[in-house]
Amino acid sequence: MTSVTYENVVKKFGEMTAVDNINFHVDDKEFLVLVGPSGCGKTTALRLLAGLEEISSGEIKIGDRVVNDVAPKDRDIAMVFQSYALYPHLSVYDNMAFGLKLRKVNKDEIKRRVTEAADVLGITDLLQRKPRQLSGGQRQRVAVGRAIVREPKVFLFDEPLSNLDAKLRVQMRAEISKLHQRLQTTFIYVTHDQTEAMTMATRIAVINKGKLQQIDTPQNLYDHPGNLFVAGFIGSPAMNFFPGKLRKDGDKIVVDTGDFVVPIPAAKAAPYKPHTDKDIIFGIRPENIHDADFVPPNIDAEKVAVKVDVTELMGNEIFLYLVSGKNTFVARVDPRSKLRVGQQAQVMFDMDNFHIFDASTEEAIR
């Protein structure tokens, strides 16, 4: 049973606050991904847990034990670094055995664990090599292997895939997920790549400017972002935002962006009633904007007049870069779409899937 708990954790570097009062709880065997833009404090948050940085205030618990003053080696964690941090003068075998040798594990046991880990990771024939003789992907595996052999209670990953090429990254992503299922241990994983977060995590914690923005399952984060930042960060291409106002129009409530007006379906209108005449930001994801010729059945669609600026054919879909007045935005439409650059057209907004944020607090209204 190993959970991890952050309680009011603050980390300051001089005047700069890197981690600003973060609270969350990671359950045993969970795969938690900390995600955020670079410099948001996610790596610092992980390093606090590893014991590589000292906590300014607050508490971090591993299981029931407060580890604020526990040395890294006594926290029963293993960490995979972005740079891999392999010992360049040791062979792959010795790199993996290093921690066990220091812990005075007996030789046969070390051998058993290293061979086993090497087997899992497919690096058995590299054991006698030095790190400099390995490719990036192989070094990555060795770094993971060094963590596995220790059999720690918590695995920490600090952007482990960001030095790999795109193809290898996808492959290693799947392997780390598989590893998590196999080891049944708590994983805490830091990345700036929301795709990695979405594909691997049991839950995602979104961090920005040192503050925890939202923590939830990938699907919930995607469907119900709690604020403007989360909405824009999760999902690719990112959600489209239109500054505007909520207005009463007869018995309906409408979103008026100045360039177009879309009514909110009556069934969904209730939460927005108290906010009429307020400045808001209207958000809609690219896949919820359709070519008028290919609107899926049974959705509550509203017409918006646009001009097509750029088209990007992806094969299974087309990204349309559209202009409506002062707003430019992206739609992800059916590949059969006939819309061409420069054309004036109408696209359909799926009003079953939209988001509205308070313009001043940037919090979701729902």
Next chain:
Amino acid sequence: MATTTLEISKSAGMARIKKAILPYVYLLPAFVVMSVITFYPLIYQVIISFTDFQTKDLLKQLASPNLNYIGVKNYVDIVTGGLPVQNFEFFRVLTYNIWWAVTNVLVHVPAGVLIAVLLNTQGLWGKKIYRALYVLPVVIPPIVVGTVWKNIFDEQYGAMNQFLTAVVHLFGTADPVRIRWLTEYTPPIPWLLPNGPLTLAYYAMMIANFWLGWPFMTLVATGALQSIPKDLYEAASIDGASGSQQFWNITVPLLRPAMIPAAMYGFTMSFNLFNFVFFMSGGGPARSTEILVTFAYDLVRNLRLYGAAAAFSVIVFFVALIVFLVTNRITRATEAYTEA
């Protein structure tokens, strides 16, 4: 048709020859300069090492029929002690010379590394000042250093004896300390180098040369330390390594590629540290701190045995070469751990 093909192949051949010659043309100026200042004296010296070259021969050309070629007699005389010089046994001087160089390196390198590690401590105040200070000994001429330290170790007025006197006074002794640092012949630790006496002068010079030698090692080690990635230490601390385990398992092996060439440089510097030895002890007492180069100088300066001195230099060259090759082989200095 046929002629054009021929012409083309002809011009292609010319281009190829041009390409082959061009590098040598570029090298020519350097070669000319080196011939005059390096190769000519070198060859000249090797030639006179086979003669009984003396002062009277200085004005003659090498081709002069009066030059007396005596074969390898100079070499034989040096090795068998046949030179008309007191207190000279070639192998004793050679052993002392190697011992002198080795012990210096053995002290300088670890001390240099240790000081570098201490000065590299995070958040140490005034780092830049220390770094500026420890370059000082490197830039002071060894002649000055030798002379100053000779005075420090002076029997009557030297700072060392005065300091020791002050220390002894603290323990209630009134007598002034009068250690004959540079002139006492009886070795304090007789068994240390069986082949020859390690007089007090040797220890005094070790102290002085330490002052001269560690900053360079610290300089090299500081540079190398800063190139060790910080995350290796972090990985090691998570792996369970204590501070000293990190030092032995990471710092030391990763400093090796930088420190071995530095140690070999230090070895050759100490091995041929002419001006320091010459000015501090003059090779005394009774030639006990003489090294090969100071001895060779003595052969010319005082005894005017140019031929023997030349032979001596050739021997010194080969000794240095052998030592260098052996250490290079043993330590495989060329091996680096660079991740690429």
